[in-house]
Amino acid sequence: MSDDGVRTIRWGILATGGIAATFTEALLTLPDAEVVAVGSRTLEGAKAFAERYGIARAYGSWAELAADDGVDVVYVATPHSAHREATGICLEAGRAVLCEKAFTINAREAHELVDLARDRGLFLMEAMWMYCNPLIRHMLALIAEGLIGEVRDVSAAFGFSGDFPATHRLRDPDQGGGALLDLGVYPVSFAQLLLGEPDEIQAWSHLTPERVDDNTGIVLGWNDGAVATLTCSITADTGARAVVTGSAGRIELPEGFFNPERFVVHRQGEEPRTVLFSDVVADGLTRGTMAYEAAEVMRCLRADELESPLVPLAGSLSIMRTLDTIREHTGVTYPGVD
Template sequence: MERPVRWGVLATGGIASAFTADLQGLPGAEVVAVASRTLASAKGFAGRFGIPRAHGSWAELAADPDVDVVYVATPHAAHRAAAGLCLEAGRAVLCEKAFTLNAREAAELAGLARSRGSFLMEAMWMYCDPLVRRLTELVRDGALGEIRTVQADFGLAGPFGAGHRLLDPAQGGGALLDLGVYPVSFAQLLLGEPDRVRADARLSPEGVDLDTSMLLGWESGATALLSCSVTADTPRTAAVTGTAGRIEIPRGFFQPERFVLHRDGREPEEFTAGQYGGGLHGMQYEAAEVMRAVRAGETESPLVPLEGTLAVMRTLDAVRERTGVRYPADTGPAGDRG
């Protein structure tokens, strides 16, 4: 029997709760510690999930010798500091998305992990979902021919009151980093980093994006039409169209229950989550991939490689450059992407 992989959870919000619930149902995983900025919050979370140790600071969790992997579940404005602290302490890290506020911070974390020989992965759980992996295999095996278009959207209706983090530039507010990261990551999973980025957005009085539309282009001629919103409940669907067919994913494309493959001259083929896994919140797959990689002595996951994460962050920077969204953490304008 392999020794359990011992997890620490950094932060105690909703995403941390969902991940911890999934983790506790995963064979070989053991949640041994949780940390928050306040000991009271950490103790409350530990009590709910039966976690043996609660820390009142991030540094205490990072220094905990019984922790193998830290799951960073803070809002993304704190990812650079929290993940960096854990990497410097020698911990493997699974960091929520958006990975950081900008590509510069993402490159700093990747560089730190590589210099330390430590494992680091973005918690882009969509990439580890078995049904998404099956879709990706079909596309790469040529089931659709040459990809011509990708479409995806993710929007929530809100409203979000004054002072909410989604309206605060200092906290990386706006639709793009919270929601737009999913459509962008989906398109780049299939097509890689785009060669051209166009974007338009409606901004809040605080200067964050409320609704953003993106048009990405590749030298192959492929395009992706993507959108995100914190003012409208969009369909949250995705479609991939190629020269020989298309794949349609209904609502919830980032954790699909099913998708349908349409090919010329053939009956539509439906693929369902029940064929490949399913259950819980869907985060157990990324946790299982982290555990596999850590046990194998790997410092990156082939399913969620750091270069892919950095490429997505460069695209998000380019979108913000075109729409005029700036965060205090930005040291200057994002690089021109054409």
């Protein structure tokens, strides 16, 4: 139990890369969370990670971590290409799972994991931290109240530029490389959070010599007339910005739309109004960390909920279907899974 009498949730961390470190650091800020174990493909890597963060148990395989009965939930932080295997191992062993985005390589693998979790009666959630962000939730509530009228247009871009060698994971098809699954999942998820699964999908990509996308444009359409124009890139520093336009105004998220510090409301005939993260949050959690998605997982586990209403499995499956269709249009395939 934590100091306030709330049941402590014991976490296992599967993989030891940068995103695993970031998430672990967020967990360490939560008094009702305890990181008790870490698993990696090598015992040496797991021990180094455990020593860095004061974690009691280190395992040299994913299966050993999954078999640890002292773990309530496992955070899967592998590359996309290993999400199906790693999450499946944990679910088969009876562990709840929070799995990084993109949820899997394709919709088929995502359906397999969702079916397995439901068959076993286990909690499963995609780590789409944007959906758990309080300012995003506040924006959705304002839109639902009619602040900008009916949503007609969504635009979002997420891109950066780097000199990535052919061996880098972002260019490696065996690791689900390319801009789409790494960055494009955010604009697509943002659009579908607002408008649901699209009725029409068009896309174009420039492909690397390895045949993964490094610059992608996407147009989504809905039968009611709404549209979304989205981009993702590992060759253009577009930043991470978004605009939601309705029949009576618009909301601009000027930077870091998936983890915003503020948004600006523009309504017809009114002066622009800025809404800050600090205006809507008073829970003491730190903006910019993954603490909110971790807190949502722990709330669900304590309430015996098998999925989160903030990040429902049906939504994750829908996003994977959209990503699959985008890849069909752009010619990106992944060996051994498509």
